[in-house]
Amino acid sequence: MKMELLSLMNRVYRKLYSAKQSDWQIRSKRDQLRLQKVIPKLISKAANCVDVGAHRGSFLDIFLKYAPDGNHYAFEPIPELYESLKERYTTVKIFPLALSDKKEEVTFSKVMNNLAWSGLKPQEYPWTADIENIHLQSDLMDNVIPGEQEIDFIKIDVEGAEFNVLTGAKNLIFNRQPTILFEHALIHNRQYNVTPEDVYDFFQESEMMIYRCDLGLRYEKQQFVDIYYSSYQSNYDRHSETNFIALKKALFS
Numbered sequence: 001m002k003m004e005l006l007s008l009m010n011r012v013y014r015k016l017y018s019a020k021q022s023d024w025q026i027r028s029k030r031d032q033l034r035l036q037k038v039i040p041k042l043i044s045k046a047a048n049c050v051d052v053g054a055h056r057g058s059f060l061d062i063f064l065k066y067a068p069d070g071n072h073y074a075f076e077p078i079p080e081l082y083e084s085l086k087e088r089y090t091t092v093k094i095f096p097l098a099l100s101d102k103k104e105e106v107t108f109s110k111v112m113n114n115l116a117w118s119g120l121k122p123q124e125y126p127w128t129a130d131i132e133n134i135h136l137q138s139d140l141m142d143n144v145i146p147g148e149q150e151i152d153f154i155k156i157d158v159e160g161a162e163f164n165v166l167t168g169a170k171n172l173i174f175n176r177q178p179t180i181l182f183e184h185a186l187i188h189n190r191q192y193n194v195t196p197e198d199v200y201d202f203f204q205e206s207e208m209m210i211y212r213c214d215l216g217l218r219y220e221k222q223q224f225v226d227i228y229y230s231s232y233q234s235n236y237d238r239h240s241e242t243n244f245i246a247l248k249k250a251l252f253s
Helices: 002-042 058-066 079-088 162-168 170-176 186-192 196-205 221-233
Strands: 049-052 073-075 093-095 104-111 131-139 153-156 179-183 208-212 243-248
Touching (some): 049 058, 079 093, 153 162, 186 221, 196 221
Parallel strands (some): 073 093
Antiparallel strands (some): 104 131, 179 243, 208 243
């Protein structure tokens, strides 16, 4: 009887986990379709773009498609991914750095069984993660991208350290007000002691507003706070929001 009960519990757990995985996949596909529609409106042919957390280059492909005349930058700290990107994207300036708000040597949690979840700090992994700690160099975007360089679009997906990246690019963002696509989710950034209020206030100070990633909703502060926590509480089901776009206030006023 005990073994039968355990077997039943395992089947129920697998069914529930698969359902949640399906919700994650549905949400991910939804955001991909949203971005396919809005990015051509946000990136001009000569736009200069930055990819922070370039991974395997999917956003570099987008930059080169819609902004073939722009100057593009990419940051990818995982050594084998960096080398692959350098080989494939010869016209992009690529750096093997973990962007943050400090220049220092850091210990980086490389998730061997899912590199996309690697980051500066461990996370709430939804599976058993095989982590290898590697030593890398971090730096500020403000230190790397020349101050005179116009930047039009920045994508940031660094598994929880997004606010650190924003803080390290404060001069660029305050002066240029580029469009910024960023992830913000409690499952990723719990270890960073950052709140949705911090993020919202940063963009307010930059004279920018936060939108849903299809630009269909502009968030007031409490709305942004609410969706951040409700998404976590729902285990990031298909109705959740984790990807956002920040735009200069004047653009859609």
